[in-house]
Amino acid sequence: MKTRIPLLLATAGALALTACAPQDQYGNTATAPGQGMNRAQQGAIAGAVVGGILGATRDKDKNGQGKDAIKGAIVGAAVGGVGGAILDQQQKALQQSLNNPNIRVVNNGNHLSVIMPESTLFATDSAAVGAQGQNDLYTIARNLTQYPNSTIQVVGHTDSTGSAAYNQDLSERRARSVAGILTAGGVASNRVSTTGRGASQPIASNDTAAGRAQNRRVEILIIPTR
Structure with a gap:
């Protein structure tokens, strides 16, 4: 046998x-x-x-x-x-509750990725979340409280414009800003972690304006714990 x-x-x-x-x-x-x-x-x-x-x-x-x-x-x-x-x-x-067509919710099989472009959250070079972005994040926070058995990783990304040090700092500050709104919306802080990737993980070419716009984003990774 x-x-x-x-x-x-x-x-x-x-x-x-x-x-x-x-x-x-x-x-x-x-x-x-x-x-x-x-x-x-x-x-x-x-x-x-x-x-x-x-x-x-x-x-x-x-x-x-x-x-x-x-x-x-x-x-x-x-x-x-x-x-x-x-x-x-x-x-x-999530897809039903979010009214912003620019936000993508991707099911990767073992976790969800909520991909939010810079234009939905921030002004250029800013880490302050705008009014519409805050509304979207509070909507996401409500979903996260309804599905509590997961950890949340908030990851900031930039394009390659500017120095690596500046982009790293900006990506970290943006991730913290998004995480702060999620916790303000009721998500337990011990579920949430943040990191910045700077320009190290592009999803499009940085040689075009359209590509750089795609690379400037925050991703919220929802990872089930059981």
Whole structure:
């Protein structure tokens, strides 16, 4: 039976890779087998793979018949399916509540990314959030309080204009400003962390005005804790 366990896990792994269609940096899902599966289904398959691997390696009953692998796969599938369904629900709720078409909510499978361009939040070279941006952030904060089982990472990004030191400082100050409004909106401060990436993680070319505008952004990463 020992040879069957690796075969079982290899098959499950192949199914998981087939089910989880990749996304590009703009949140667009690439064409791939299994593309029609929702996040709950993808999470269930991924959970089954992880659970099966853990069960097979532990083999607590020492029977070598793969029963622990099967048990682990079942438990993993249940946990992964629930987690994927919750992310689907939260993404849908966010998209319905936000009235700003410039804000994108991307479901990455294991976390959500709320991508807010500079134009929705700040004036040029400023870290003070404008009135409309504050309204959007309070809307996001209400969603985060309704889905409390997650940690929040607020990440500031800039374009490459100016010095690296200036861009790093600006990205950090902008992340802190956004995080401050989220906590003012009711999100527990121990759930929220901030970081600035400066110009180090562009999502478009800095050679054009349109590309630089895309790079100037704040991303709110919503990462489930269970």
